[in-house]
Amino acid sequence: MLERYGHGGDLITAEETYGLAKEQFIDFSSNMNPLGSPDCVETILTNTWKELVHYPDPAVRKLRHAIAECYQIPMDSILVGNGAAELIDLTVRFLQPEMTALARPCFSEYDEAVSKIQGKTLDIYLKEENQFELQTSDIVKAADQCDLFFLGHPNNPTGKLISQPVLHSLLDTNQPVVLDEAFIDFVPFEKQVSLMNQAYQSNNLFVIRSMTKFFAIPGIRLGFMIAHPNWIRKIQSLQVQWSVNALAQSIGASVLHDHAYIKRTKNWLVQERSWFESQLSDLGLKVYSSDTNYLLVQLPPSIHVKKLQEQLAHRGILIRDASLFKGLNTSFFRIAIRLREQNEMFISKIKQVFI
Numbered sequence: 001m002l003e004r005y006g007h008g009g010d011l012i013t014a015e016e017t018y019g020l021a022k023e024q025f026i027d028f029s030s031n032m033n034p035l036g037s038p039d040c041v042e043t044i045l046t047n048t049w050k051e052l053v054h055y056p057d058p059a060v061r062k063l064r065h066a067i068a069e070c071y072q073i074p075m076d077s078i079l080v081g082n083g084a085a086e087l088i089d090l091t092v093r094f095l096q097p098e099m100t101a102l103a104r105p106c107f108s109e110y111d112e113a114v115s116k117i118q119g120k121t122l123d124i125y126l127k128e129e130n131q132f133e134l135q136t137s138d139i140v141k142a143a144d145q146c147d148l149f150f151l152g153h154p155n156n157p158t159g160k161l162i163s164q165p166v167l168h169s170l171l172d173t174n175q176p177v178v179l180d181e182a183f184i185d186f187v188p189f190e191k192q193v194s195l196m197n198q199a200y201q202s203n204n205l206f207v208i209r210s211m212t213k214f215f216a217i218p219g220i221r222l223g224f225m226i227a228h229p230n231w232i233r234k235i236q237s238l239q240v241q242w243s244v245n246a247l248a249q250s251i252g253a254s255v256l257h258d259h260a261y262i263k264r265t266k267n268w269l270v271q272e273r274s275w276f277e278s279q280l281s282d283l284g285l286k287v288y289s290s291d292t293n294y295l296l297v298q299l300p301p302s303i304h305v306k307k308l309q310e311q312l313a314h315r316g317i318l319i320r321d322a323s324l325f326k327g328l329n330t331s332f333f334r335i336a337i338r339l340r341e342q343n344e345m346f347i348s349k350i351k352q353v354f355i
């Protein structure tokens with residue numbers, strides 16, 4: 001199984017399972033920016049390796065300063081982590097919820113974090129007939145039964161942002177809310193839809209961001225979170241010292257200034273998403289509209305996702321089996337939106353499998 005370790009993007013498992021070298025795969029199973037990392041990443045790796053004889057800045061000052069400037073957020077409301085994954089874990093460890101409401105299907109690390117502290121989860125099942133969008137009624141129903149909401153904005157694997165009215169009802173519950181905005185930087189007008197600017201002024205809102213998807217640097221591990229400075233201090237006290245390495249800190253501070261790359265990415269996605277969605281729909285697949293850089297797709301009942309995954313993998317194409325997300329059945333898969341040539345390759349390979 002490609003998701004042996006719980007996630008997509010595992011090229012070593014793909015090599016072992018399907019017998020091709022990892023360079024031979026086009027990876028649609030993890031949702032990375034297909035433009036590759038910004039040029040400054042190579043420059044930093046080449047020029048700053050000599051600094052590895054020193055410990056990284058334990059207060060991550062340069063990068064926190066860059067984030068503060070970029071998003072107009074006070075520095076003491078920012079905590080940088082070893083990927084959003086570390087911050088998910090730390091936030092749950094800090095909050096110690098007994099019952100965490102999760103909107104299914106959702107990213108599996110929320111469950112992992114909750115189960116590590118022996119917490120329980122309250123399942124809110126997103127409905128196909130609502131296009132897998134969270135509803136105000138879901139929030140109202142769950143609010144009395146949980147002591148934490150942990151939600152993706154946009155959600156993975158559905159690709160949907162939480163609507164403004166639902167966000168309002170969420171904040172009205174006065175329960176702690178963690179919003180995972182790992183993919184929000186792909187959304188046009190990101191700064192208007194993100195709740196980062198509310199988080200640092202709030203007592204119960206925590207926003208987690210990833211830098212690894214948009215800047216295509218998952219190997220370096222980098223994310224940050226925004227919350228009230230009192231909470232940031234306490235969450236930081238649970239973090240392992242020097243958890244963000246020196247190269248990650250330098251890279252993070254530089255990529256945020258690469259406005260040309262940011263613009264290129266946003267332009268690519270707007271064009272490519274609508275093209276890819278319509279090509280997939282033309283094949284008779286049900287494509288759920290997405291606010292970000294991946295698509296949730298439903299197969300006709302006669303095709304089992306595991307079979308499709310295997311047949312495509314033998315042809316060098318990796319997809320994410322979305323039936324592994326609680327709340328979805330074996331007709332769902334998730335794919336990243338990639339460059340036109342790669343997306344065309346996907347369409348041609350899936351046609352071979354269907355015929």
Ligand SMILES: Cc1ncc(COP(=O)(O)O)c(C=O)c1O
Nearest residue numbers: 083084085107156182210212223
């Ligand atoms: C929704 C979501 N949040 C967080 C993460 C973790 O991101 P990072 O690479 O920054 O740890 C992922 C990774 O796939 C994800 O899909």
